[in-house]
Amino acid sequence: MTHASLANTWTPHSWQQKRTLQQPTYRDAAALSGVVTALSKLPPLVVSWEVDALRERLAAAGRGEAFILQGGDCAESLDACSSDRIVSQLKILLQMSLVLTHGLRRPVVRVGRIAGQYAKPRSADTETRDGVTLPCYRGDIVNRPPFDAASREPDPELLLRGYERAALTLNFVRSLVDGGFTDLHHPEYWDLDFMKHSPKYEEYRRITDSLADSLTFFEHATGRAMADTQRIDFFASHEGLLLHYEQAQTRYIQRRGAWYNLATHLPWIGERTRGLQDGHIEYFRGIANPVAVKVGPTTDAAYLRDLCRILNPENIPGRLSLIHRLGAKNVEDKLPGLIHAIRDCGASVVWICDPMHGNTREGSTGHKTRSYDDVADEVLGFFQVHRSLGTVPGGIHVELTGDDVTECVGGTLGVTEDQVGDRYETACDPRLNRSQSLELAFDVADYLLDRTPS
Ligand code: PEP
Ligand code: CO
Numbered sequence: 001m002t003h004a005s006l007a008n009t010w011t012p013h014s015w016q017q018k019r020t021l022q023q024p025t026y027r028d029a030a031a032l033s034g035v036v037t038a039l040s041k042l043p044p045l046v047v048s049w050e051v052d053a054l055r056e057r058l059a060a061a062g063r064g065e066a067f068i069l070q071g072g073d074c075a076e077s078l079d080a081c082s083s084d085r086i087v088s089q090l091k092i093l094l095q096m097s098l099v100l101t102h103g104l105r106r107p108v109v110r111v112g113r114i115a116g117q118y119a120k121p122r123s124a125d126t127e128t129r130d131g132v133t134l135p136c137y138r139g140d141i142v143n144r145p146p147f148d149a150a151s152r153e154p155d156p157e158l159l160l161r162g163y164e165r166a167a168l169t170l171n172f173v174r175s176l177v178d179g180g181f182t183d184l185h186h187p188e189y190w191d192l193d194f195m196k197h198s199p200k201y202e203e204y205r206r207i208t209d210s211l212a213d214s215l216t217f218f219e220h221a222t223g224r225a226m227a228d229t230q231r232i233d234f235f236a237s238h239e240g241l242l243l244h245y246e247q248a249q250t251r252y253i254q255r256r257g258a259w260y261n262l263a264t265h266l267p268w269i270g271e272r273t274r275g276l277q278d279g280h281i282e283y284f285r286g287i288a289n290p291v292a293v294k295v296g297p298t299t300d301a302a303y304l305r306d307l308c309r310i311l312n313p314e315n316i317p318g319r320l321s322l323i324h325r326l327g328a329k330n331v332e333d334k335l336p337g338l339i340h341a342i343r344d345c346g347a348s349v350v351w352i353c354d355p356m357h358g359n360t361r362e363g364s365t366g367h368k369t370r371s372y373d374d375v376a377d378e379v380l381g382f383f384q385v386h387r388s389l390g391t392v393p394g395g396i397h398v399e400l401t402g403d404d405v406t407e408c409v410g411g412t413l414g415v416t417e418d419q420v421g422d423r424y425e426t427a428c429d430p431r432l433n434r435s436q437s438l439e440l441a442f443d444v445a446d447y448l449l450d451r452t453p454s
Pocket of ligand 1: 239270272294325
């Protein structure tokens with residue numbers, strides 16, 4: 001993409017001239033600028049050809065030739081940068097993708113909420129306890145959770161710590177992907193023992209047996225191992241919230257004639273920071289990465305038209321994804337309007353359903369929770385709407401973990417309302433656990449296979 005059309009005024013830091021929401025107040029401007037300079041000299045985490053490859057994959061998803069599975073923690077924490085967590089996140093995304101491929105009959109492109117998902121938008125700038133008011137906790141890349149003044153002071157050094165953890169994470173992910181871990185013959189793919197007590201276990205077995213048969217058939221028929229024919233895709237994404245961090249990793253790639261954010265493949269703008277005149281849109285309009293914007297139930301047609309004009313003026317397929325988070329109750333009502341608005345202005349977008357953020361509620365234990373049924377209903381509603389309009393469901397965006405936590409209620413292995421606090425480990429929003437995540441993939445596959453004439 002050339003950026004000849006960008007107003008001359010865009011630079012990686014031109015967002016600083018705009019109102020920019022959800023940024024911490026750093027007291028020591030010199031320390032911040034020292035860190036941003038240091039960060040901008042470090043080698044990038046990803047490279048421009050990978051970013052371009054993801055744009056192509058997203059474009060394919062927009063045409064119905066691939067499907068995006070984007071998932072991971074709501075918030076990563078610096079301490080949780082461990083081999084176990086990375087393996088378990090990768091493993092659950094792989095297992096889900098295999099099941100989804102079966103139902104959708106399309107390749108699935110895996111995109112982690114990983115290696116940079118360290119900053120969180122908050123509903124208030126400060127938090128008050130017992131008459132003491134301190135800055136709110138904005139994620140491990142900004143400040144620290146304990147409620148004391150030193151912990152809550154935004155610390156620019158954490159930008160470097162976050163960047164280093166992101167690099168360690170991606171380094172390990174790349175080794176796993178390049179090694180045997182993502183080979184379809186790897187036993188991790190097929191290990192569903194943890195689902196054994198689910199009433200649907202037999203059905204799950206049938207699906208995985210049929211997948212194994214197809215794999216053997218393909219290899220016999222072609223005389224080639226599947227692993228030789230298709231390298232697995234795995235990309236990184238995070239909310240591009242903390243713009244000093246994003247700015248520092250924004251590089252001009254001479255050969256491409258464009259600016260790239262090389263801290264991640266796919267940055268997105270959150271629901272709270274997508275104002276058309278604001279700093280986030282300003283920053284995002286100038287980078288060549290594929291970008292996504294979260295849109296909630298109040299989004300209207302005029303906004304979407306302007307958004308597409310600003311973020312994708314050349315209407316490049318795969319450049320812009322809309323991640324809607326409407327809620328199970330709203331999706332069938334609201335999504336058709338969004339789709340019509342995009343159709344009417346002829347814009348090219350990839351439709352991605354986030355069935356998590358419109359379904360958050362307070363549970364009986366006082367924890368934030370979500371019900372598996374609401375999550376599954378919203379995803380099925382998304383497929384139904386696209387089916388009825390003849391448009392393309394491009395992917396799903398899910399907060400999940402490969403661990404057996406009890407943060408969301410329901411699923412066939414049944415986390416009950418009163419179990420919600422038992423293993424509540426999220427650094428922010430409640431995530432689907434391992435069996436709930438896989439069950440979601442099976443439910444989608446089931447739904448699609450039932451309705452696809454064979
Ligand atoms: C998130 O993805 O964790 C998030 C904060 O989402 P949204 O911007 O859609 O509220
Ligand atoms: Co969240």
